[in-house]
Amino acid sequence: MSAPTPPPRLVAHLDMDAFYASVELLRRPELRGQAVVVGGSRARAAEFAGDWPRLGNYVGRGVVTTATYEARARGVHSGMGLMKAAALAPQAILLPADFEEYRRLSRAFKAAVAELAPDIEDRGIDEIYIELTDLPRVRDHVGHDPLGGARALAQDIKNNVRRTTGLSCSVGLAPNKLLAKICSDLDKPDGLTVVMAGDVAARIWPLPVRRINGIGPKAGAKLDELGVHTIGELAACEPDWLVMHFGRNHGLWMHRAAHGLDDRPVVTYSEPVSMSRETTFDRDLHARHDRAALGTIFTTLCEQVAGDLQRKGYVGRTIGIKLRFDDFRIVTRDLTLPVPTAQAEAIRRAGGLCLKRVDLERRLRLLGVRVGGLSKVAAGTRPVSGASAPANRPAAPSDRAAAVHQTLPLFPDDDSSAT
Numbered sequence: 001m002s003a004p005t006p007p008p009r010l011v012a013h014l015d016m017d018a019f020y021a022s023v024e025l026l027r028r029p030e031l032r033g034q035a036v037v038v039g040g041s042r043a044r045a046a047e048f049a050g051d052w053p054r055l056g057n058y059v060g061r062g063v064v065t066t067a068t069y070e071a072r073a074r075g076v077h078s079g080m081g082l083m084k085a086a087a088l089a090p091q092a093i094l095l096p097a098d099f100e101e102y103r104r105l106s107r108a109f110k111a112a113v114a115e116l117a118p119d120i121e122d123r124g125i126d127e128i129y130i131e132l133t134d135l136p137r138v139r140d141h142v143g144h145d146p147l148g149g150a151r152a153l154a155q156d157i158k159n160n161v162r163r164t165t166g167l168s169c170s171v172g173l174a175p176n177k178l179l180a181k182i183c184s185d186l187d188k189p190d191g192l193t194v195v196m197a198g199d200v201a202a203r204i205w206p207l208p209v210r211r212i213n214g215i216g217p218k219a220g221a222k223l224d225e226l227g228v229h230t231i232g233e234l235a236a237c238e239p240d241w242l243v244m245h246f247g248r249n250h251g252l253w254m255h256r257a258a259h260g261l262d263d264r265p266v267v268t269y270s271e272p273v274s275m276s277r278e279t280t281f282d283r284d285l286h287a288r289h290d291r292a293a294l295g296t297i298f299t300t301l302c303e304q305v306a307g308d309l310q311r312k313g314y315v316g317r318t319i320g321i322k323l324r325f326d327d328f329r330i331v332t333r334d335l336t337l338p339v340p341t342a343q344a345e346a347i348r349r350a351g352g353l354c355l356k357r358v359d360l361e362r363r364l365r366l367l368g369v370r371v372g373g374l375s376k377v378a379a380g381t382r383p384v385s386g387a388s389a390p391a392n393r394p395a396a397p398s399d400r401a402a403a404v405h406q407t408l409p410l411f412p413d414d415d416s417s418a419t
Contacts, residue, residue, distance in 0.1 A: 007196060010138055010150055011266060012117075012130040013172045013180035014157065016109060017189035019126035020066040020102055022167050024095050035071035035092035039064045039082050056090025058082050060282055065097045069189060105165050112164035116157050121266045129177055130157070131266040147173075147194060154192055178262035179204070181213045200260040205232030212257050219246065219254075234258040271374065275314070276322075277304040278368025284326045287360035294367065298355075299348055301369040306344035314374045315340035319350035322368035323358060333357050340375055347371060 016022065020038045025031055037055050040062040064085050067076045074089040082094070106125045114120060119131035132138050132150060142148020154171045161169050170191040172184030182204060183193040195203050209231055210220040226245065228234050235258035242251035256262070279301065285294050309315065320334035333354035341347065351369055 007175035008133075009175050010132040011174060011177050011180045012132055012154055012157070013174075013177065013184040014113065014128050014130060014161075015170050015172075015184045015188075016126040016161075017168045017170055018066055018068055018072075019106075019167070020097060021068045021071075023098070023102055023105055025068070026166050028095075031093060033070065034068070035074060035076075035089050036068045036095060037064055037071050037076055037082070037085060037089070037092045038066050038095050038097050039085075040094060040096050052093040053095075054090065055082065055086045055092040055094045058086050058094055062280070062282070067092075105167065109161045109165050109167065109169070112160045113157055116153065116160060119266060119268050121268060129180065129266045131268070132173075147196075151192065151194060158190075158192065176260070176262035177264050177266065178213065178257055179260050182207070182211055185211070195260075197260060201232070204260060205230060205235060205258075207231050209234050209258075212254075214257065215254070219250070222246075231258050271376070272312075272314070274316070274318075274370055274372035274374060275305055275308045275312075276320075276368055276370035277301045277308070278322060278366060280324075280366045281364065284363035284365055286363045294364070297367060298351065298369070299344075301367065302348040302351060303344040305369050305371055306342055306347055309342035309371060309374075313377045315342045315377055316371035316375070317341075317373035318371065319347055319354065320370040320372060321351050321354045321358075322366070322370065323364055324366035326363040326365055328365070329362075331358055334370075334372070336373065340373070342371075342377070 021036055024036065024038055031052070040058065040060065060082065062082045064076060064078055064080045064082060066078050067085075071085075071089055071092050074092070076085045076089050076092065085092070102125060110120060110122065110128060113128065113130060117130045117132060117135060121129040121131075123129060132153065135153065137149045138153055140149030140152075142152065145151070150173055154173050158169055158171055161167065168190040170184050170188045171193070172180040172182065172186070173192070173194045174180040174183055175197055179195050179200070183195040184191070186193045186195075186203070207230065208220075209215050209223050209228060210217075212231060212234075215223070222245065223229070223234065228237060234254060237255065237258075239252055239255045242254050245251065246254060279297060281297075287294060317340045318334050318336050320332060323331045325331070335350045335354050337346070337350060347369065
């Protein structure tokens, strides 16, 4: 490996270690070192004491949200069906997901990073990119290490995250986002990995092609069929050959990526396009036989989306629903309102009108609510409700829920006509 030299640009990728599982272990430290899987419905959640539920006893169709590294060593990974995971690790402990707590600690770790490095690109609940190029200290030499200052800053960021949240993270430090993303995963958990341009051949080329963010399952499978398995083998491919098999844009991008080239900026701010909530049911539900249950779930989703909009200061005009039926067919419908809203009542009413335009004879596996066409609410102004508000006082959360149930059917009547 060549001696590192300071590049014109320095970018870090920070990835929380087994984030959801680590949050659960904060509350249940006695489970550290054990195979733990997070997934399934919170409806089954209880304050367990002593007799922890085992994955092998799970019956249902939930999916793994995350797993500790001990469970991952048994082949369990995120997105896997819980029943399949149970066959691999029947003695693993199963805990329900608590997304409110995950979101709280996500905000906390990002605030801890921003104290030291404010230029952050938010990539989700558990990962961020950090622009380090122009920060003080980052180009300081430490002894004979020209990257010593950058390493020290990255370690300070890791320490501040742990001090604030009690959680560990792994950081990749590189000349660009593509390499930073790859190397943050090389020494997990609690890793700090530096990869410069001169290190690509030794550290990056032996890795599978799927380690490049942007080469998905289909492209990875096609490369495998073509005899290209590692990033180094991909780097050795002629650009014209890649263009022939993958098209001009993707083929040329693959060639650059395999050589560790990436000029994308760290985007510190972008407006959200939409906000949504959805849930997969433990069992299939029918619009007629399970009308009350579906209505309650639907109302809750609308209230959650409204809460997200209000907390982040947005209103939206396009209200949409998403349904997945028992045959896995997905149907979406949407409706554009005359004025934008961030109120649960207006979202629920528009969503109900969307539901009237769907044939609900088949049982449902999933229900989702989406608000699009977002615009920022000016500071100091109240979001437009799109529905009449109480004359004398703002409604409390419990009052708002009651109002929704009083003024709207829990789920569209079977004989409702399309609107």
